[in-house]
Amino acid sequence: MDIETNKGVASLMYLIKIFDDYASKDQDKDHLSKAELKTLLSAEFSLLIQGAKPEDVNKIMGALDHDKDGQVDIQEYMFTLCSLGIAMHGGIGQFHKKK
Ligand SMILES: [Ca+2]
Ligand SMILES: [Ca+2]
Secondary structure (H helix, E strand, O other): OOHHHOHHHHHHHHHHHHHHHHHOOOOOOOEEOHHHHHHHHHHHOHHHHOOOOHHHHHHHHHHHOOOOOOOEEHHHHHHHHHHHHHHHOOOHHHHHHOO
8 A cells, every 4th residue: 555645544644643652752652641732732733722821721631531531542632633624624714713
């Protein structure tokens, strides 16, 4: 399989790589801690969280952490990105106006 020509597969692998890169900054490689999530959001999703206050980041963490164990696993991460993709589908401009 040629990953280069499979943009869908490549995009999914890229999202998984982002999770793995940030989740593995501490001993628990399978979960994003609050600190790891914060670093991930400000490095990889800065356009979407511009102007967000610390309490907004806490809200994002709460929304991502479906099982409320204080961490974000791959399921919670991918599920949230899918929801975000649906929200963004109407246009990034429209998404920004919702703030
Ligand atoms: Ca971790
Ligand atoms: Ca969780």
